[in-house]
Amino acid sequence: MAAPAGSLVAAVLAHSGRLDKEDLGTRIGRLSRRVEELKGEVCNMINKKYNEFLPSMQSAEDLVSQVDGLSSNIDLLKAGIENEVQRDLNVAVADFTELKQQLERDTLVLSILKKLQEFDTAIKEYNTALLEKKYVAAAQQLEKARNSLKMLESRKGFELKILKALGTELTVQTQNMLYHLGEEWQTLAVWKLPPSKESSSLESAMHSELHLRTVPSKEEEIAGPPVASVLQAFAVLGELHAKLKIFGQLLLKYILKPLISYPSLQPFTEEQSDVFILRFKSTEPNLDHSSPMEVFDKIKLIFEVLHKYLLNVPLEQPVEDKKECRVTLAELLGDMIWEELSDCLIQNCLVNSIPTNSSKLEQYIEVIKSTEEFEKALKNMQFLKGDTTDLLKYARNVNSHFANKKCQDVIVAARNLMTSEIHNTVKITPDSGVALPRLPDPGAGDHLKMQTTSKLLHNDMVNLENKTKLSQYTFSLPTCRISSSVEKLMELAYQTLLEATASTDQCCIQLFYCVRNIFQLFYDVVPTYHKENLQKLPQLAAIHHNNCMYIAHHLLTLGHQFRYRLTNILCDGAATFVDLVPGFRRLGMECFLAQMRVQKGEILERLSSARNFSNMDDEENYCAANKAIRQVLHQLKRLGKVWQDVLPVNVYCKAMGTLLNTALSEIVTRIAALEDISAEDADRLYSLCRTMVEEGPQVFTPLPEDDKNKKYQEEVPVYVQKWMTFKELMIILQANLQEIVDQWADGKGPLAAEFSAAEVKSLIRALFQNTERRAAALAKIK
Amino acid sequence: MDEDVLTTLKILIIGESGVGKSSLLLRFTDDTFDPELAATIGVDFKVKTISVDGNKAKLAIWDTAGQERFRTLTPSYYRGAQGVILVYDVTRRDTFVKLDNWLNELETYCTRNDIVKMLVGNKIDKENREVDRNEGLKFARKHSMLFIEASAKTCDGVQCAFEELVEKIIQTPGLWESESQNRGVKLSNKEEGYGGGGACGGYCSML
Numbered sequence: 001m002a003a004p005a006g007s008l009v010a011a012v013l014a015h016s017g018r019l020d021k022e023d024l025g026t027r028i029g030r031l032s033r034r035v036e037e038l039k040g041e042v043c044n045m046i047n048k049k050y051n052e053f054l055p056s057m058q059s060a061e062d063l064v065s066q067v068d069g070l071s072s073n074i075d076l077l078k079a080g081i082e083n084e085v086q087r088d089l090n091v092a093v094a095d096f097t098e099l100k101q102q103l104e105r106d107t108l109v110l111s112i113l114k115k116l117q118e119f120d121t122a123i124k125e126y127n128t129a130l131l132e133k134k135y136v137a138a139a140q141q142l143e144k145a146r147n148s149l150k151m152l153e154s155r156k157g158f159e160l161k162i163l164k165a166l167g168t169e170l171t172v173q174t175q176n177m178l179y180h181l182g183e184e185w186q187t188l189a190v191w192k193l194p195p196s197k198e199s200s201s202l203e204s205a206m207h208s209e210l211h212l213r214t215v216p217s218k219e220e221e222i223a224g225p226p227v228a229s230v231l232q233a234f235a236v237l238g239e240l241h242a243k244l245k246i247f248g249q250l251l252l253k254y255i256l257k258p259l260i261s262y263p264s265l266q267p268f269t270e271e272q273s274d275v276f277i278l279r280f281k282s283t284e285p286n287l288d289h290s291s292p293m294e295v296f297d298k299i300k301l302i303f304e305v306l307h308k309y310l311l312n313v314p315l316e317q318p319v320e321d322k323k324e325c326r327v328t329l330a331e332l333l334g335d336m337i338w339e340e341l342s343d344c345l346i347q348n349c350l351v352n353s354i355p356t357n358s359s360k361l362e363q364y365i366e367v368i369k370s371t372e373e374f375e376k377a378l379k380n381m382q383f384l385k386g387d388t389t390d391l392l393k394y395a396r397n398v399n400s401h402f403a404n405k406k407c408q409d410v411i412v413a414a415r416n417l418m419t420s421e422i423h424n425t426v427k428i429t430p431d432s433g434v435a436l437p438r439l440p441d442p443g444a445g446d447h448l449k450m451q452t453t454s455k456l457l458h459n460d461m462v463n464l465e466n467k468t469k470l471s472q473y474t475f476s477l478p479t480c481r482i483s484s485s486v487e488k489l490m491e492l493a494y495q496t497l498l499e500a501t502a503s504t505d506q507c508c509i510q511l512f513y514c515v516r517n518i519f520q521l522f523y524d525v526v527p528t529y530h531k532e533n534l535q536k537l538p539q540l541a542a543i544h545h546n547n548c549m550y551i552a553h554h555l556l557t558l559g560h561q562f563r564y565r566l567t568n569i570l571c572d573g574a575a576t577f578v579d580l581v582p583g584f585r586r587l588g589m590e591c592f593l594a595q596m597r598v599q600k601g602e603i604l605e606r607l608s609s610a611r612n613f614s615n616m617d618d619e620e621n622y623c624a625a626n627k628a629i630r631q632v633l634h635q636l637k638r639l640g641k642v643w644q645d646v647l648p649v650n651v652y653c654k655a656m657g658t659l660l661n662t663a664l665s666e667i668v669t670r671i672a673a674l675e676d677i678s679a680e681d682a683d684r685l686y687s688l689c690r691t692m693v694e695e696g697p698q699v700f701t702p703l704p705e706d707d708k709n710k711k712y713q714e715e716v717p718v719y720v721q722k723w724m725t726f727k728e729l730m731i732i733l734q735a736n737l738q739e740i741v742d743q744w745a746d747g748k749g750p751l752a753a754e755f756s757a758a759e760v761k762s763l764i765r766a767l768f769q770n771t772e773r774r775a776a777a778l779a780k781i782k
Numbered sequence: 783m784d785e786d787v788l789t790t791l792k793i794l795i796i797g798e799s800g801v802g803k804s805s806l807l808l809r810f811t812d813d814t815f816d817p818e819l820a821a822t823i824g825v826d827f828k829v830k831t832i833s834v835d836g837n838k839a840k841l842a843i844w845d846t847a848g849q850e851r852f853r854t855l856t857p858s859y860y861r862g863a864q865g866v867i868l869v870y871d872v873t874r875r876d877t878f879v880k881l882d883n884w885l886n887e888l889e890t891y892c893t894r895n896d897i898v899k900m901l902v903g904n905k906i907d908k909e910n911r912e913v914d915r916n917e918g919l920k921f922a923r924k925h926s927m928l929f930i931e932a933s934a935k936t937c938d939g940v941q942c943a944f945e946e947l948v949e950k951i952i953q954t955p956g957l958w959e960s961e962s963q964n965r966g967v968k969l970s971n972k973e974e975g976y977g978g979g980g981a982c983g984g985y986c987s988m989l
Contacts, residue, residue, distance in 0.1 A: 750844070
């Protein structure tokens with residue numbers, strides 16, 4: 001085994017060499033065979049190509065050239081043929097077109113001739129119809145003729161002369177027809193109008209009449225009711241609108257409006273054999289304005305008459321192509337006059353019927369109802385379209401109209417009161433609250449309410465003052481005089497608020513704010529309107545002061561009194577007048593203060609002519625001072641008189657006291673400033689002062705009864721702050737040194753209470769000569 | 783003139799209207815009596831020198847109006863008073879009852895708290911007495927006041943009332959010694975109370 005194994009490679013190698021040799025021989029043999037085969041094939045191929053293919057190729061090419069030659073011959077032939085045929089075709093087309101046009105022209109002429117014939121027939125028929133008074137037919141024929149003519153005219157290029165002539169003829173015939181119709185119409189509805197055009201009085205309205213012919217004349221019976229035919233003919237000719245418009249205007253001017261405006265005018269109808277006459281008769285004029293119900297009835301009557309004798313006629317004779325006319329004839333008239341009529345009704349009738357008082361407001365429902373019925377009746381007669389509710393809308397809005405009217409009235413009334421004279425006065429006492437309307441609340445009177453609240457207050461807070469009750473009048477306005485116009489103004493406010501409580505919500509709010517507006521108006525109007533008088537006349541200033549306080553006093557409680565009676569919206573504290581109170585108090589106070597300043601200025605100016613009260617031993621000086629004091633007293637006296645019974649007593653006393661105080665303190669200042677007062681000076685000054693002290697209190701006359709004024713004259717020291725000072729000054733002017741020292745009393749006497757040590761010392765130096773006694777006295781004043 | 787005077791004392795007479803304040807004063811100063819004396823308007827003033835225990839004192843006596851309507855003027859009179867004579871009418875109980883109010887007013891306006899008070903029951907000469915002496919005494923004790931019954935008509939107790947009051951004032955330390963100088967703040971009468979006459983109307987303050 002080892003040998004074969006070791007010699008495998010050699011065997012392989014040996015084998016391979018041998019193999020190659022054998023193999024190559026076979027291979028070459030095979031190759032040679034293959035070459036032989038190829039040789040045969042190539043030879044075959046070449047034979048085929050040159051012997052078989054090329055000759056056939058040649059023949060094919062020959063054929064192609066022959067086909068080309070043939071096709072060019074065909075083209076030539078075709079072109080030749082085409083040229084021939086085209087020429088003949090054009091000629092034929094031209095021939096046919098000409099023929100066609102000829103045909104068309106002929107047709108046209110034929111149709112025109114037909115139209116002309118139609119026109120002619122129509123005119124002919126129209127003429128016969130017109131003669132027979134068949135107006136509708138005539139009108140239709142005319143319309144037909146018109147259509148024909150229109151068609152003729154619409155063709156352009158045929159300006160036939162005859163068309164013009166036909167047009168003229170048609171116009172003439174139309175006018176003719178209209179003339180006839182007009183004539184008919186005028187006999188159908190005859191107006192008898194008042195002679196003068198401009199006057200629109202009751203008498204002239206009385207002369208208006210409308211005659212409507214009811215039964216057609218016998219010979220016309222065949223033509224049907226003439227009214228219908230006439231109106232329809234108008235409609236056909238398009239003239240109905242214009243005719244109805246004129247008719248409507250006349251109807252408005254001479255029948256409807258007078259009926260609305262003059263309540264005494266009654267429509268009055270009279271039916272004669274063939275005529276229905278509508279005229280007026282006058283009844284007793286008992287009212288300024290007639291009620292809407294009456295007016296509605298009258299107008300309804302008129303429309304019913306019209307509907308029956310004039311406007312409903314086409315309804316009974318339905319003509320197909322006049323359908324439109326049939327339904328709209330009444331409506332057409334309605335359309336034309338309704339706007340004006342409804343305006344007139346509102347302005348002259350419904351406005352006046354709006355109540356001025358809320359109690360009548362409920363009755364107004366009848367007016368609303370009758371308005372609704374009135375509109376319904378008119379709608380049934382087709383005067384009105386279904387959705388027209390102008391009148392009803394207005395009437396239903398009565399609350400708002402009422403409030404507007406009411407507010408306007410109230411403001412106008414209030415303003416008149418404000419611009420009326422201030423000096424017409426009434427006396428107000430704490431008991432005069434009864435002048436105001438009693439409010440319907442059970443047992444809650446003005447005073448009572450106040451008392452209970454005051455008692456409450458009293459118990460809660462002021463327990464110090466045992467069980468004493470406050471006076472019934474504690475919160476009352478003190479007795480004084482106010483303008484009667486202001487009292488009326490306040491009554492007006494109460495009345496209006498009372499009215500508001502009985503009104504609907506909307507109305508209530510409007511009225512409430514109207515009342516507030518009254519007061520705001522007062523605030524603006526009165527001080528401006530009466531400005532000059534309030535500055536010039538102290539009495540008016542005082543009355544105005546009282547007026548303002550009076551109003552403010554009422555405004556305090558006005559809102560509360562109506563609090564639970566006004567509408568809910570106002571119940572939440574919105575219904576108040578308290579916010580106006582300070583303004584009114586200020587208004588009154590400022591006016592009176594301004595007057596006080598004027599008076600004070602006058603007093604000071606008069607005293608300024610007193611030459612400082614110096615050197616009274618000079619006769620001229622004394623006279624001047626005396627005169628000044630007389631003047632001041634006179635001025636005070638006059639004021640005391642004009643304010644008497646006008647100002648509340650306490651205000652009177654305070655005002656007079658303030659003015660007297662002005663005079664006294666001025667005199668004190670001047671005298672205290674003097675450096676030298678002789679014995680005679682002192683005497684004269686004293687007598688001047690005595691005049692003031694004696695006569696000053698006399699000017700305090702707050703009450704007209706003289707015996708009751710003593711009390712206030714005694715109380716002058718209370719109202720005149722410098723009274724004691726003045727008295728002390730008088731004592732000094734007459735006293736000796738010891739008396740002055742006693743009055744000073746170590747700073748514990750009344751002199752010390754009124755004057756400073758320096759002032760007293762200065763006075764002593766002016767009055768007394770420089771002696772030891774004086775020095776001793778001066779030493780005690782410290 | 784009056785160099786030997788120890789001091790000047792301010793005495794105030796208060797009480798209801800018609801109890802005899804002015805009569806007491808006139809009896810004391812002028813030794814006169816007028817049964818038809820008119821009501822005091824505002825205030826009256828008298829000066830009288832009195833000798834007590836050998837001490838001379840000058841009295842500045844303010845006689846106030848009892849009527850309600852002049853009350854607005856009185857507050858200023860209380861200032862600096864060292865003694866006060868509170869008068870009632872023994873024949874009118876209501877004047878006695880009202881004493882409380884007067885004490886209250888005194889307390890309110892008085893500028894010092896050691897002021898000496900003397901209660902005087904006047905008109906003991908009359909027969910229809912309504913207030914018993916003991917009642918007056920009890921009330922006086924309760925409010926630490928001096929007490930006396932008097933009659934301006936018969937002169938009973940008048941002098942005594944003033945003397946006792948002055949004696950008590952002089953015995954009270956600090957009430958009068960340093961008096962000769964102005965003590966405390968001197969409020970000027972001129973500014974205060976200007977337009978204070980009333981609040982209503984609201985316009986006086988501007989004039």
